[in-house]
Amino acid sequence: xxxxMGQTILFALLGPATREMGFAEWxxxxxxxxxxxxFVAISALWGRIADRWGRRNTIVTGLLGYSVSxxxxxxxxxxxxxxxxxxxxxxxxxxxxxxxxxLTTSGIQPAAVALMADLTSSxxxxxxxxxxxxxxxxxxxxxxxxxxxxxGFGLLMPLWLAAGAALVIAGLxxxxxxxxxxxEDEDSTSADAKPDLRALAPFLLLGLGTFIAIAAIQQTxxxxxxxxxxxxxxxxxxxxxxxxxxxxxxxxxxxxxxxQRLKPSPVKMLSFGFPIAAAGIAIMALAPTYWIIVVGxxxxxxxxxxxxxxxxxxxxxxxxxxxQGNAAGYVQAAMAGGFVIGPLAGTLIxxxxxxxxxxxxxxxxxxxxxxxxxxxxxxxxxxxxxxSSGVSEAAK
Numbered sequence: 001x002x003x004x005m006g007q008t009i010l011f012a013l014l015g016p017a018t019r020e021m022g023f024a025e026w027x028x029x030x031x032x033x034x035x036x037x038x039f040v041a042i043s044a045l046w047g048r049i050a051d052r053w054g055r056r057n058t059i060v061t062g063l064l065g066y067s068v069s070x071x072x073x074x075x076x077x078x079x080x081x082x083x084x085x086x087x088x089x090x091x092x093x094x095x096x097x098x099x100x101x102x103l104t105t106s107g108i109q110p111a112a113v114a115l116m117a118d119l120t121s122s123x124x125x126x127x128x129x130x131x132x133x134x135x136x137x138x139x140x141x142x143x144x145x146x147x148x149x150x151x152g153f154g155l156l157m158p159l160w161l162a163a164g165a166a167l168v169i170a171g172l173x174x175x176x177x178x179x180x181x182x183x184e185d186e187d188s189t190s191a192d193a194k195p196d197l198r199a200l201a202p203f204l205l206l207g208l209g210t211f212i213a214i215a216a217i218q219q220t221x222x223x224x225x226x227x228x229x230x231x232x233x234x235x236x237x238x239x240x241x242x243x244x245x246x247x248x249x250x251x252x253x254x255x256x257x258x259x260q261r262l263k264p265s266p267v268k269m270l271s272f273g274f275p276i277a278a279a280g281i282a283i284m285a286l287a288p289t290y291w292i293i294v295v296g297x298x299x300x301x302x303x304x305x306x307x308x309x310x311x312x313x314x315x316x317x318x319x320x321x322x323x324q325g326n327a328a329g330y331v332q333a334a335m336a337g338g339f340v341i342g343p344l345a346g347t348l349i350x351x352x353x354x355x356x357x358x359x360x361x362x363x364x365x366x367x368x369x370x371x372x373x374x375x376x377x378x379x380x381x382x383x384x385x386x387x388s389s390g391v392s393e394a395a396k
């Protein structure tokens with residue numbers, strides 16, 4: 001939850017903060033994409049570490065790294081806004097701070113997903129993984145809400161508070177989180193020390209495409225709202241925060257409510273999630289007013305609230321109990337790959353027209369949906385075993 005808080009605070013504040021420093025949009029994309037390259041490279045390693053070193057140790061280490069690197073990033077932003085750091089130096093320093101962030105925090109989510117996999121049976125896996133997503137969704141609600149509440153005390157105040165919160169939660173996790181004993185469920189064997197990447201590759205590609213769409217929108221939305229409304233930096237932070245709160249609330253309602261109650265299969269989550277997300281993106285691209293943009297954010301959040309845990313659950317169900325962290329690390333690497341491509345692509349095409357990143361995201365979402373249906377039908381038609389019980393249902 002605290003990890004997600006800082007992420008959404010950053011998305012809401014980085015655009016207006018860097019414009020105060022005189023950065024171009026593409027420089028923001030480079031900062032995020034460079035960090036994401038490191039995140040991709042290190043995620044699978046952190047997943048393996050979580051399997052060997054333990055879930056709690058990995059989570060605590062990640063939260064400590066998150067706190068320190070976020071303090072550093074906020075401090076560098078403050079120096080840049082004040083003019084103490086010249087633009088070129090500030091640009092390089094911010095990249096370095098985000099690389100430090102990626103090196104230390106990449107194990108948080110794989111370890112959390114693996115911990116949930118340790119605690120759930122195959123029947124409850126989708127709901128369990130969605131609960132992790134719901135915690136992430138709660139953080140994405142609290143992050144913009146925190147930004148909205150305290151940004152009046154300073155543009156960077158929300159980042160300082162998020163870094164402090166991570167330090168507190170790291171201490172609580174070290175004290176109270178315990179690694180459960182690893183157990184084998186009916187879909188896993190202890191011999192499955194490594195995930196079958198050939199079987200999982202299509203779903204990892206879906207994770208990549210999905211997060212290209214998400215990242216392209218998240219990293220340009222503050223620019224889009226500022227240019228759409230003509231607001232100043234502080235007002236833009238508030239307006240962008242509102243939009244991210246609505247997105248997160250919709251995702252949280254789906255993951256923490258609908259999925260927990262109905263426990264749909266991962267296939268059904270993906271079958272419904274992609275079209276809903278695409279509809280939300282189209283609403284945003286065609287919106288005549290700011291509040292219609294916010295509505296589109298909510299629809300998109302509901303769709304991606306199904307897609308993200310659906311992908312994670314399929315991969316988890318295909319993986320033995322001894323390699324859950326490793327598999328979750330590959331999922332995170334695939335999704336983080338979207339943050340290599342999405343922010344850079346979105347910020348590069350933004351000058352063409354402010355809606356260009358939205359059209360890019362819509363295209364990615366529709367392609368992912370088509371690939372998902374094609375893979376499901378191909379597996380059903382060939383009788384090939386699927387990575388998740390019920391995958392062949394999509395062919396219907």
